[in-house]
Amino acid sequence: MRAVIILIIILIAATAIAGCTSSPPATPSYSVNNNGVLSVTCAPVTTTENMLFSNETYTESRVVLHTQTGDVVTYLSYPKQPKAVMVYIPGAGEKISGHAERMVTYAAAGYAFMFVDIRGRGGETEGDAFNPQTDYARFESGNWPQYYLTICDISSARAVLASRFSVPVYAVGGSNGGRYAAVAAGVDPKFAGYVGISTADWGLRDAVLDQGGSGDILRFATSLEPSTYLPGISPRPVWMFHNATDPFIPFADGKALFATANEPKTFIEFNGDHGINSDVDQRLIAQWAQIYGT
Template structure:
């Protein structure tokens, strides 16, 4: 949970329904659907969601809140830090096991710089949102769903990100960027690639899953390859253009090799930027500083 200084201000609770996120009252939303073409590219039709927001803390600089996306397949928890009039928003997808508690200072830093920062607790990441973590077991379960024409959890997670983008854009009327670290960068790539409403993409310590290459080496064909291709980030990173792509990778990354990050970057189209950063794996203060510095130029006041 976010750290709240309750002695500074009483906790305010506000439950609201955001129409921009597809609020439909008591009406049951339609179901999310998908299609995957012969080349393995995913197309999603995401059912509208309702939302509820709990304000945790507010002052003259920013407001922190917990926003729940009520989807047709369970609740997805997010946390937002935002100034009153943000210039742009970041939809952040965490890496495996990343919890909101590790991002408190980061959220305040972005909000203080003029940007809204939304942490999405994706399905199965071990936080407050139910689901199974990305693993060999989940791949097998999702493939079984795919074969039956049912909605894989992986696809549902992409719909969650698309719904969160709509919520943010509707709330503030500003550009929303998909950003993810490690595994989260992979989910964010797919969302930004198939979701033209995202303003751009930031990937940190990320790459392809390597699943498609693995099944091809094993001699699989047909639906197996089509499904593997549909969840591979490299299928979509080239689709983000002409929106900007930033890739951050540390040379000393012990989990996803630096060369893998470079290969992933090579699949992106212009405009794109590759930046090395100090550290090893995952988002850190050096990455934050570089992003804020880059965007300070993009969103600088115009005379």
């Protein structure tokens, strides 16, 4: 009898140990379904952070995401207890220096702001300038297109910030950055919502269709377009900002992208020309004040 009891204890202990054993992290992978919708399994990242400045209003630091395919540089500003966080994807030519005042503005309003220097912008993060042909060749060979790696980078930034602050994290982007942010918000359902500024579809899918393309090349082109993902962001909110006289991305194209989103959604015409500015900041803060309070 004693031997039976000992055996039962051993089995119970073994079961408890087995239940506590964590599974190894999933192998990084991506897939694109027949509708051109991207799914990704991203490798875990580690981070290195260097504080740059701190006062009673906010702290600013340089945070490097160490991924399996290279380092991605980000800059983070945050108050002591942020109510929400924005992962900001910049457009072409935007530098972190141009966002110094913005970082203070959002922190003073109670929000954290992360500037992600995505791959291929010519900044501190290495990579190639966005080239659909080069990325399609990678896609066809079964390798990771840089575009998809960038989506993982944005999703990884969200995971790092959500774990750190335990508050909602939004995907935000201006111009080309708004395109990446839209895809990331659609691919990663843990983003709290999406904010697009002066942005629209790339037009790659329409170009492929106009040339009679189909199959893999059409699936790939579709996987890059923000409009592929905007409908699926609902019931999370979508805010889009555009200026009627935008000199780079036509107002009508921004409205066309907005039309593909489901409710809840808000379209705001702002004062300026192209890209994020102080008017967008104040309007967005006013929108979020309705959710998180002043």
